[in-house]
Amino acid sequence: xxxxxxxxxxxxxxxxxxxxxxxxxxxxxxxxxxxxxxxxxxxxxxxxxxxxxxxxxxxxxxxxxxxxxxxxxxxxxxxxxxxxxxxxxxxxxxxxxxxxxxxxxxxxxxxxxxxxxxxxxxxxxxxxxxxxxxxxxxxxxxxxxxxxxxxxxxxxxxxxxxxxxxxxxxxxxxxxxxxxxxxxxxxxxxxxxxxxxxxxxxxxxxxxxxxxxxxxxxxxxxxxxxxxxxxxxxxxxxxxxxxxxxxxxxxxxxxxxxxxxxxxxxxxxxxxxxxxxxxxxxxxxxxxxxxxxxxxxxxxxxxxxxxxxxxxxxxxxxxxxxx
Amino acid sequence: xxxxxxxxxxxxxxxxxxxxxxxxxxxxxxxxxxxxxxxxxxxxxxxxxxxxxxxxxxxxxxxxxxxxxxxxxxxxxxxxxxxxxxxxxxxxxxxxxxxxxxxxxxxxxxxxxxxxxxxxxxxxxxxxxxxxxxxxxxxxxxxxxxxxxxxxxxxxxxxxxxxxx
Numbered sequence: 001x002x003x004x005x006x007x008x009x010x011x012x013x014x015x016x017x018x019x020x021x022x023x024x025x026x027x028x029x030x031x032x033x034x035x036x037x038x039x040x041x042x043x044x045x046x047x048x049x050x051x052x053x054x055x056x057x058x059x060x061x062x063x064x065x066x067x068x069x070x071x072x073x074x075x076x077x078x079x080x081x082x083x084x085x086x087x088x089x090x091x092x093x094x095x096x097x098x099x100x101x102x103x104x105x106x107x108x109x110x111x112x113x114x115x116x117x118x119x120x121x122x123x124x125x126x127x128x129x130x131x132x133x134x135x136x137x138x139x140x141x142x143x144x145x146x147x148x149x150x151x152x153x154x155x156x157x158x159x160x161x162x163x164x165x166x167x168x169x170x171x172x173x174x175x176x177x178x179x180x181x182x183x184x185x186x187x188x189x190x191x192x193x194x195x196x197x198x199x200x201x202x203x204x205x206x207x208x209x210x211x212x213x214x215x216x217x218x219x220x221x222x223x224x225x226x227x228x229x230x231x232x233x234x235x236x237x238x239x240x241x242x243x244x245x246x247x248x249x250x251x252x253x254x255x256x257x258x259x260x261x262x263x264x265x266x267x268x269x270x271x272x273x274x275x276x277x278x279x280x281x282x283x284x285x286x287x288x289x290x291x292x293x294x295x296x297x298x299x300x301x302x303x304x305x306x307x308x309x310x311x312x313x314x315x316x317x318x319x320x321x322x323x
Numbered sequence: 324x325x326x327x328x329x330x331x332x333x334x335x336x337x338x339x340x341x342x343x344x345x346x347x348x349x350x351x352x353x354x355x356x357x358x359x360x361x362x363x364x365x366x367x368x369x370x371x372x373x374x375x376x377x378x379x380x381x382x383x384x385x386x387x388x389x390x391x392x393x394x395x396x397x398x399x400x401x402x403x404x405x406x407x408x409x410x411x412x413x414x415x416x417x418x419x420x421x422x423x424x425x426x427x428x429x430x431x432x433x434x435x436x437x438x439x440x441x442x443x444x445x446x447x448x449x450x451x452x453x454x455x456x457x458x459x460x461x462x463x464x465x466x467x468x469x470x471x472x473x474x475x476x477x478x479x480x481x482x483x484x485x486x487x488x
Contacts, residue, residue: 004358006358006361006362006365006442007361007362007364007365008365009362009365009446010361010362010363010364010365010366010442010445010446010449011365011366011368011369012365013365013366013446013449013450014365014366014368014369014370014449015369017450276443278362278439278442278443278446279442
């Protein structure tokens with residue numbers, strides 16, 4: 001019998017009411033400056049007590065609060081939402097490899113909330129004790145490390161790690177019983193592959209390079225995608241049209257940013273359907289992703305305010321919200 | 324021993340019916356009230372002011388257990404276990420057993436599903452406290468089937484003493 005998460009789901013549904021609404025985001029956009037935005041967020045209970053007016057600290061506190069809440073609710077089933085933690089681990093691996101080779105300090109860019117402690121990844125890589133890394137990071141670390149050492153090209157190292165991340169995420173998603181988690185995995189792979197293919201083509205990379213950079217999963221045919229990337233955006237759109245996410249093809253015609261936004265919106269649409277599920281882990285996954293999406297929007301608004309960007313530019317990039 | 328069992332088989336069958344009515348309907352209610360209670364606790368952790376509202380939802384699936392108890396009580400009363408001893412034939416015992424089945428199984432299953440519906444109702448009230456009336460009506464609809472089962476069990480239990488065998 002599948003495990004039921006009645007208490008956790010009920011509590012998370014109560015928590016959903018504190019998520020920011022589209023009206024709240026519009027209120028933030030209308031704020032005259034960065035400070036008033038921060039104050040409005042504080043009034044909504046955003047961040048921690050000692051964050052001051054530092055938006056990054058606020059967002060970090062918010063992220064930690066979410067992770068803490070989900071850990072508490074999942075109890076012995078903490079692994080159920082691990083799929084969302086691997087992004088931070090693979091990101092920290094990139095930092096660890098680069099800092100080990102360039103002998104720099106990666107602290108500023110460390111992503112928290114991963115499955116493995118960032119310092120443990122950094123230490124293992126710095127001491128070249130790759131065997132101390134978790135299974136999912138070990139092989140890719142060795143490959144990326146030696147590539148960076150031999151070629152000195154950080155981009156190659158990033159591509160190796162991104163590819164390994166996408167393939168790993170797809171595998172994890174396919175093991176999950178939750179439709180939301182499996183969709184998250186597929187959309188992450190699709191978004192990652194399309195972005196890599198388009199960017200590689202923009203930088204004038206060849207067919208073999210593009211094909212090697214893409215994660216080989218059933219989500220999208222990478223042979224077709226790499227050829228399409230060289231033929232231009234219309235060909236890539238046609239390639240997406242052959243996948244189960246064909247409705248996202250038009251978004252790519254607008255821009256890669258719009259495509260990413262529509263990937264997020266597609267996921268959010270599915271998550272809203274999970275609201276009526278009162279027993280499975282799906283609403284918890286939905287809450288986590290909703291919170292991530294909310295923080296992405298808040299970060300966008302705050303940086304736009306800092307850089308005096310136009311309201312319309314912000315609105316164009318805002319994702320749909322869960323609530 | 325065997326002859327005692329055979330001579331009291333009517334009473335044994337009737338008692339088995341009473342036991343199943345009380346136990347199965349009680350199990351259903353216990354599962355449902357337990358799960359609805361867990362959901363209610365989730366809401367109360369975030370908003371203790373909703374205690375009164377969620378408590379009603381938790382109690383909704385408790386009735387099946389009471390219906391089972393009622394039928395069980397009527398059966399043991401009719402067969403003379405609570406007062407003056409009565410002669411219960413095998414056929415009568417079997418009739419009591421059959422009379423207990425509607426509330427035993429109807430109670431068990433309707434309680435479990437009413438519990439699920441109550442959990443959904445708790446979620447509704449959690450988000451929209453002003454929709455309490457509508458939210459409570461939905462799990463209450465499941466109660467219909469427990470009442471129908473109770474009605475048939477009750478009519479049958481009342482009718483059995485009048486049956487000429």
